[in-house]
Amino acid sequence: MSQDEAAAGAAAPGNEAGQDSEQKKPEEAAESQEQQRQEAWAARRALIAHGPSFVQPLARSATQIARDQFGVSGGIVQGNVNIFGGRLRHPDHLSGEIPRARIEKLSEVFCRCPSFDDALDRLRTDKVVILSGGRATGRGSAALMLLSLLGVDRMRSLDPPDSVSALPGQLEGAAGYLLRDLTISRSHPLREPHLLGLRERLEHTGGHLVITVEPSAALDDIPYIRWEPPPAEDMLRSHVARHGGEAAWAGLSDLAPVKEFLTRAQQPSGIAEFAQQLITFHHGEIDEEKLTALGEAAVEAQVSRMLTDDQRTLRDKAFLVSLAVFDKAPYAVAAELGDGLYVRLQKTADPRQSPTIPVFDGSREARLRFAGAKGYVDTEITEWGTLIGQYFAAFREERTASALLHEVWNRHPSARPALAEWIRELAEDGRPLVRTRAASATAQLADADLSSAMAHLIEPWADDDYFGSWLTAANALTMAQLLSVPHIFQILHDWCTGENESRRWTAIRTYGLLGPVHHEQALKALLEAIRRPAQDDYDQDGDEDADAEEEALQFADALEVLLLAVREPVLSELAERLDDRALRTHALLAFLQACKQSKEDDSDRPYVLDWYAQATAADDTTTTRHLVSFWKALLADRAQNASALGVLRRWVLKANDDPESESALASLLPAVATTPTNHRRVSHLLRSVRDSGRAPSPVADRLLKRLPPD
Template identity: 45%
Template sequence: MSPAEPAEDPRPGTDRTAGRPEDEAPETAAETDTEPAEETDAPQDVWSARRDLWHHSPGIMLGSSAAIGGSLVGGDQHGVSGGRVVGDVIMGSKTEIHYGGWAGPAYASGDLPQDVLERLTALFAGCETFDTALAVLRTERVVVLTGAPFTGRRTAALNLLRQVGASPVCILDPDTSPAELPLELGSSQGFLLGDMITRRNQPLRESHLRAVQAKLAEHGSYLVITAGLHTSFEDTVRTTQWKPPAPEAVLRAHLGARVTEDEAGALLRLAATRDFLARQHQLREVVAFSQELAAYARGERRAEELERFSLTAVEQQVQEWFDDGTVSLHDKAFLIALAAFDEGPYALTAELSDLLYGFLLNIEEGGVRARIPVFGTSIAKRLQLARARRYPENEHTEWGPVRQMKSAFLDDRTPMALLVEVWTGHPSSRPALVRWLKRLAEDGRPLVRNRAAATAAVLAAADLPSAMALLIEPWAAARRYRFCLAAANALTLAHLLDTPNIPRILHDWCTEESGRIRWTAIRAYALLGPEMPEVALAALSGAARDVDAEAAGGEEAEELVHSTAVLLLSGAGPTVLSRLAGFLQDEQSVRDLALRAFLEACTKAEDDVDEARPALLAWYARAAVATGVEDDRLLVSLWRAALGERAHTGAALDTLRDWVRQADTDPESEAALSALLPSLAVAGPDHQRLSHLLRTVPGAHGGPPPSAAARLLAALTPALPTARS
């Protein structure tokens, strides 16, 4: 490159002449809602919001937990697979990993002595790709080895040169231009050009390689070029894709040089080793782990240090990404977006990473508007840099499953480690992250909104005070319910990640005067209640006492009902049922909460599937034949109270009509109703009410009366008292 030629800016582009767009005007940390005061939205119902949260939260965060998902009634409550991971990421000791390799800068130029060459290649583990590259080198005298960073390309290149007897080896400057390459080939027998640097307008062409071959043939020498992510080629250039040997083969080779054969076998059988090999670690990490295993065999390392090593390697890789000046800001924005949308659609991740890039550039360049090329971004190179993969899988949508091309990190611990590193290790990025997450939280797509909440939860687990002040509290106090829901979801997921003090926050918020903050706490109790049912019900019933008569039909009161109903149909159902039955003896506001929540739960189908058996009817059927439980008696008591109280009678009868229609197509539901209805007919008004209902129940969609009604009436008749004369 001539001195007058400017170096290519690695960033997608900046516009230093454009004015700052209104959309990118600075926002205060607490600003979460910029719409006119009268512009609000309706809250998403708790049932669909819970389902969206379960479908769209990262798998490592929820794992097998049934606190949110799982069956509606009697679901098991497991631990959260991600809790231990994020706890280790935040609380674990920071162990430095020192990778092996030749001394000095990775791309230092000059001759490599023979003894150093032999030392660096002595433990090389061969593979099929190496044999292919060796055949090309022997025939063509030059081979271009492409592949991902830290997969052993450099060691393979040196071993290729050693195998053809090319010594000494001269290390060339990676910034050598393709046109100048033949001029750099001196009298050495072997040459290595590692991670060749090219420009888009100066790619490596076939004509360059022909000139190189002619020069190599003059001296009987050989050249290996390793290509990085940003090396540009002409289409006709023949390259060899490097696929490294299996990590276990590399680990065995290095252990063989450090310990005895018996010790190596024992070390390979360790649980920490099996766990390490089960994850797709880079070969440099495998080599470093072999050193740790050898130190363990000498008594210099503890078992917990071996177990910690794998996660430490992930953390160190994340730190390298953000400390490396050669990784562009655009790529760093993509890494952050991929961490937030791990296991999500690639196109969505890329779209939203560009939005984050604009916010980050606004901080770094002081008001510069981002210029992002529409085309030209290589998906393969992006994912290679991120150590991620792309795969097809169905994505849940409101219209049903849709096939999507998704992307995810190879190591499922990377997303949390990355988000924690950015939030705590690079606080200058916080204003951009806050703006970005705000935009995600108000997005129309459920996946985007829920990933905003999940990301906020990870940040809260890493630094609760900052995440609360900058994200969650402003969201909870916002006018728009989308932000309130994001706050509730964030607190829910943060608690599942073992973040301390979340129950205390919810308790305090439930007593707040602000309606939005109270609403947020009530919604969060619907999701977290199964983890702490007694605490949740105490808070919800306390909030019900505070709702005045004029607001009894408002959104907060409705949210209390729905949240309580969700708890009843959760894994903590038996505990909740017992408490609701006890609420019947409480003051009227709490009694109303219990009955309204009970009737709301009666409208939900088992496993939350339309047209399935009513969940509470199925629960009654199971309890009626079980021993040692009184759930059937408690359900009957709530039914009788609902039927007997004027404010709730109409809703109770409507629900029973729905159950009768459902029983017309489900024999098991009919059998359960046949047992339930007589237990409700204990007084004259109850008999008359139920008898009239069964004689007059209309069919579905205006059709003929359900035939099951007559059979249920026959089952009810023996319970009717003899009329007095």
């Protein structure tokens, strides 16, 4: 995680769990709403800190934007048959003699590696070897080649027995045996007497046996070989060289699509398919653009295989979907919440069967291997600070998360009700990370099918009477626009200028969040909404003032985020419109709220004061003039001058420990105090400031001397 992301921090969440479904009285609702409201800038930081990588453009200013392995682990595939582990439900391959032609084809492309050589040495001496490796790592192919290199002419594929004790009885009539995916657990153990019995039987028959197992198999003291496949590039080269020769590989290996392919995790079938396409490209039958597209399609094919793999349980697949939502997040969160999705999916699959969740079953490494993911240690952001040394999980292929959500939503619609219910529950979780990922998952579902995502999730959130739901809807729409989902701006415009209060708030907040990447469109829409005619049908319960106050806060929140994120373009637009009565109140409140925010670095310097200091150092007279204009307007505003003086007081106290803040104030305060009224206010403030020991502040005294004569 980058320092910028870590610095983004997370806002303290409101208590968003356990909502009372009963209707609250108006005064209770107003009080509850105020408690739930999260500061706009803090909510933006939370979105950036906890969202997926595609939200990072929000962390940059509009000015900055304007300037602005194949890593699987081995294996071989022949034709349409995947022999990388996992029982193949085909009469020829389930149990019986393995065709010799198949072995010969495999030998033409197989790559040896150190773990293979270790296994071969052990098989020669011990007659039996156990290969421990994950699915789709090439362990099945390696097993076949181990037997082949011993000169075994006849090989037989064995069906895993119900009991290991029955296995020796199957070892007759062939010189080589392959037993794939033997289940070894505490309840079905493989012990040393079993292994000795197998070895004795093989010595008698002159045969050899290779057993493949999952890494989670309970082997205890039983000797085994940890299967580590050869480098991905070597395997791809073997496939290509087999069909086109080494010269063909030399000419293809430097292609951009090949290099990109080798940086991604692929299942073995994808390797063989891509190799075939490389040969097709080599023969001039397709162009490089088509080759790139085929590499991208391999991700979708891999995702489809994982979701339809009948060798995997529904709980495994629920974890896979949960990891798609919590990609690059703590593993424990994805695993914990994945079980909640499993319960809902099981209810859809068979309401009569209660879901069973093994509390201490399996290992996280095995689950990550199935998902094509990796685990790593990183820093987690919480509302209390950062936690170092947390175990995270991420897909090896960047596009897997999005492809998974698209696949589930569009190609498995029976899962939609359970998935939507699960995401709605995530949005009510007490953890900012979980709530933000609920919104990001919804944005990706909107990218797959906008109308369904709106109906199932976004519109219900926007129509709720709960502030947190509005924020989730705003976050989802923000991220949907970042994904270039069509029609989002049309939805926002209709909601922002419409009569539905909660939808209007949602759109206003969304425009504020989108400011760094669409500031012109966002500001234009907000100004249009501010100038819209007032409603004539306010509630008759005396709520007109409350409604107006809430709306002013909504616009101020959005404009505050725009000011701090986009800076000069928005500052200039608003400063030049301070004479506009419809806009003035919202702009002043937004600027005041912005002045209360501090940088998330060691200096903790106020954003706006630091902004003024930078403009002064750069001799940016336009920016300094606009900032001073805002301060003058604040001090002259009856509703805001007391709060504005309070902010200045905090800035002066902050300058006690920050010479750069003092230097900025030494320039700003004289520029603000150019009228008799403002001079009296500022000078009185400086005379009354006391430090923590209740003594006159020496910084305030120095600043007072910098003011022009009264």
